Structure formats: C-alpha cells, structure tokens
Amino acid sequence: xxxxxxxxxxxxxxxxxxxxxxxxxxxxxxxxxxxxxxxxxxxxxxxxxxxxxxxxxxxxxxxxxxxxxxxxxxxxxxxxxxxxxxxxxxxx
Numbered sequence: 001x002x003x004x005x006x007x008x009x010x011x012x013x014x015x016x017x018x019x020x021x022x023x024x025x026x027x028x029x030x031x032x033x034x035x036x037x038x039x040x041x042x043x044x045x046x047x048x049x050x051x052x053x054x055x056x057x058x059x060x061x062x063x064x065x066x067x068x069x070x071x072x073x074x075x076x077x078x079x080x081x082x083x084x085x086x087x088x089x090x091x092x
Contacts, residue, residue, distance in 0.1 A: 011092045014050060015042065015077065015085040016070030022062050023053060029069035033085060037071055040080060048072040052088070 015037070017029040030049065037043050052068040070088060079085060 009090070009092065012048075012050070012090040013073050013075045013077070014052075014068075014070040014088040014090065015073045015079065016050075016052070016068045016088055017085050019067045019069060020063075021065060023057060023065055023067055026051060026067055026069050032083075033069050033071060036083060036085060042071065042073060042077065046072070050090070052090075 015033070017033050019026045019029045034043075037047075048071065050070045050072065052070060054066040054068075055064070057065060068086075068088060070085075077087075079087075
C-alpha cells in the first residue's frame with residue numbers, strides 16, 4: 001500500500017511528550033510540543049517532526065497504546081520550566 005525506503009541515519013536526539021491511547025489522538029501532544037518549542041526557540045530549518053509508536057494497535061488495547069510526539073533537537077538542548085518535554089533518541 002505504501003512505498004517503503006530503508007536508509008541509514010545518524011543518531012537523532014529528540015524532545016517530546018508521551019501520549020497514551022488512540023494513536024489518532026496524538027495531535028494534541030504535537031500542539032503542546034510546538035507551543036513549547038516555539039516559545040523556547042527550539043525550531044529551525046533542520047527541525048523534524050517524528051512520532052514514535054510503541055505498540056501494535058492490532059494486539060494492544062487502544063487505551064493502553066503508548067506513543068510519543070517528538071521534534072528533533074541537538075544533543076545539548078536545554079529545557080526550561082516545569083512543562084518541558086522529555087528527552088529521547090533514535091539510535092543510528
């Protein structure tokens with residue numbers, strides 16, 4: 001149904017907010033993330049949006065699905081205030 005391309009990538013550092021439940025509802029976490037990122041000057045031309053999905057919706061009950069709405073950041077990115085996103089990474 002979709003074209004798939006496998007490619008090598010360098011390690012990618014991420015900042016994001018976790019989401020639990022229906023994968024189709026992750027948009028609100030991206031909204032929260034982009035408000036934080038814009039307010040803290042984390043966005044630039046190299047920033048990428050990345051969704052991480054940790055469960056198979058065919059075998060995990062919808063209310064137990066875990067995902068994370070992320071943006072790419074540099075490894076030395078500092079986060080301020082209590083509403084800061086979590087750090088994560090995708091290995092090379």
